[in-house]
Amino acid sequence: MNLQQLETFRWVAALGSFTKAAVKLNTTQSTISMRISELENELGVQFLDRTKRQIKLTRSGMDLLEYATNIHEQVTALKAKIANPETMTGSIKIGVAELIALTWLPDLVANLSHLFPNIDIELEVGLAGDIREKTLSGDTDLGIIPGNGKFGEGIEAISLGAIRFAFMASPKLGVPDRQLVPKDLEDWPLISLGPNSILSDLQESWFKDHDARPKKQDRTNSMEISAGLVRSGLGVSLLPLNYYDGDVKAATMQVLKTEPELPAISFYSIYATANNSPLIQKIIEIARQVSDIPD
Structure with missing residues (x-):
C-alpha cells in the first residue's frame, strides 16, 4: 500500500468514476483500475461495488475512505509546515468571477508566481454556477466566486467579504x-x-x-x-x-x-473537499490579503 494508491482511491470515491479520476490525476483509466485492484488484493477486501452503473463504496470502502482522508490531511499539514515553496512543481487551475479578474486577480497571480515560481497557473473566467460545478468535479482546483455560502456537499468555502x-x-x-x-x-x-x-x-x-x-x-x-x-x-x-x-x-x-x-453579495474561495492541499490553502491566504472586498 502506498500514498499514490490511497490518493487514487480518494478521487475515485469523490468523483464516482474511474474515468474522471484518471483525468484529475492525469493518468489513464487502466492505471486507476490497476491501483485500486492492487489495494484490494493487498488488503483482501473489496472497496468498490462495481455491479451498478455508478460506483458505490462498500462498507470496507467507507472505512478505508476515512483512513485515506485522515492520511491525506496529515500529509497536507506536513507539507504546509515543512516544504520549501520553491521546490513545489505542477499546475493549478483557478476559476474566477469576472469582477475578480477585472480587479485584484493580477495581484494574486503576481504573488503566487513569486512564491511558487515552478507552479504553472491556469486561469478561467466564468459564471459562478459553472465554476462551482467544475470545482466539484475536480476540473478546477480553486474557485473565487459570489454565492450565498451554500455550495453543496463536497465543497469547502472560505468567505472573502461582500460587495454591494x-x-x-x-x-x-x-x-x-x-x-x-x-x-x-x-x-x-x-x-x-x-x-x-x-x-x-x-x-x-x-x-x-x-x-x-x-x-x-x-x-x-x-x-x-x-x-x-x-x-x-x-x-x-x-x-x-x-x-x-x-x-x-x-x-x-x-x-x-x-x-x-x-x-450585498458575498464572495468566496471554494475548493472540493477531496482536493485540499497546502497550495490551495496558501492561495486562499494570499487571496484574502490582496482582495479589496470589504469584510
Whole structure:
C-alpha cells in the first residue's frame, strides 16, 4: 500500500468514476483500475461495488475512505509546515468571477508566481454556477466566486467579504430619478448575466418576491458587455457600485434608487473537499490579503 494508491482511491470515491479520476490525476483509466485492484488484493477486501452503473463504496470502502482522508490531511499539514515553496512543481487551475479578474486577480497571480515560481497557473473566467460545478468535479482546483455560502456537499468555502451591487442605467435611457420599486422597472429592458449567475438569481428573486416581471430581458455572459450595453442606453443592469463609480461620476451611468435595497453579495474561495492541499490553502491566504472586498 502506498500514498499514490490511497490518493487514487480518494478521487475515485469523490468523483464516482474511474474515468474522471484518471483525468484529475492525469493518468489513464487502466492505471486507476490497476491501483485500486492492487489495494484490494493487498488488503483482501473489496472497496468498490462495481455491479451498478455508478460506483458505490462498500462498507470496507467507507472505512478505508476515512483512513485515506485522515492520511491525506496529515500529509497536507506536513507539507504546509515543512516544504520549501520553491521546490513545489505542477499546475493549478483557478476559476474566477469576472469582477475578480477585472480587479485584484493580477495581484494574486503576481504573488503566487513569486512564491511558487515552478507552479504553472491556469486561469478561467466564468459564471459562478459553472465554476462551482467544475470545482466539484475536480476540473478546477480553486474557485473565487459570489454565492450565498451554500455550495453543496463536497465543497469547502472560505468567505472573502461582500460587495454591494445596484441597478444602473444610462441617464439617456430616461429612467425616473426617484425611488423605484420592482413594479416600476418592469417596463424597462433588463440586461442580465446567464442563468448560472448568482446575480441573475438575486434579481429574479427581487422581482418575483414583489409580483413583478421584466417585459424584456437580454442576457450576456459578461459583466463588462452588460455595462457597455448600459452605457449605450440599451437597458438596466445589476452592476457593482465601486467598480463603476467612475461611470457614475462621468454621468455615463446613474445608480437607480430602488426599494427594497438589494443585499450585498458575498464572495468566496471554494475548493472540493477531496482536493485540499497546502497550495490551495496558501492561495486562499494570499487571496484574502490582496482582495479589496470589504469584510
